[in-house]
Amino acid sequence: MKLFKHLMHVTMFCNDIDKSIDYYGKLGFEVIFDMSEKPGDKPWNYYLRIARGEYIELQALSSIAPSPHPSPEKVSSPPDRSLWHFGLETDNLCITIESLRAKGIQVWKDPEKSGLVEDCDMDLHHSEDGYDVAWLIDPDGNPIEIMEPKGQTLQMKFEYDD
Numbered sequence: 001m002k003l004f005k006h007l008m009h010v011t012m013f014c015n016d017i018d019k020s021i022d023y024y025g026k027l028g029f030e031v032i033f034d035m036s037e038k039p040g041d042k043p044w045n046y047y048l049r050i051a052r053g054e055y056i057e058l059q060a061l062s063s064i065a066p067s068p069h070p071s072p073e074k075v076s077s078p079p080d081r082s083l084w085h086f087g088l089e090t091d092n093l094c095i096t097i098e099s100l101r102a103k104g105i106q107v108w109k110d111p112e113k114s115g116l117v118e119d120c121d122m123d124l125h126h127s128e129d130g131y132d133v134a135w136l137i138d139p140d141g142n143p144i145e146i147m148e149p150k151g152q153t154l155q156m157k158f159e160y161d162d
Contacts, residue, residue: 009055085143093148094120111143
């Protein structure tokens with residue numbers, strides 16, 4: 001028996017929680033609930049649904065949060081953090097890019113922001129694992145890889161039923 005079913009959520013700290021909620025809302029992530037220390041306080045934690053059973057959790061940094069985090073001593077964005085980016089798979093990257101652009105989201109060729117994706121046929125990177133790839137950068141500078149599988153990807157090659 002496998003110990004885990006799937007990755008349930010990733011938590012990210014945000015400098016401007018309202019700006020981050022708006023940004024992720026444009027990506028189609030729905031706020032399903034929030035938490036506050038006391039009833040009536042501005043929430044410090046928000047759960048956004050990506051897909052069935054998959055979420056991101058957004059938390060305001062304590063120094064910026066409208067209502068302080070319940071445990072401010074635990075809230076920091078350390079310089080040695082190891083989370084670099086997360087990836088989102090789509091069935092049609094070009095349609096996804098056009099939809100995001102229509103919502104005012106910039107789509108980049110790479111996480112270093114060397115250039116915007118202008119032409120879907122010319123500007124996409126094809127990764128070694130079998131995906132066409134473009135990048136988003138959230139309001140806090142976190143890279144988000146958006147990916148469309150092309151043929152059998154390495155991930156698919158090793159996929160199996162649990």
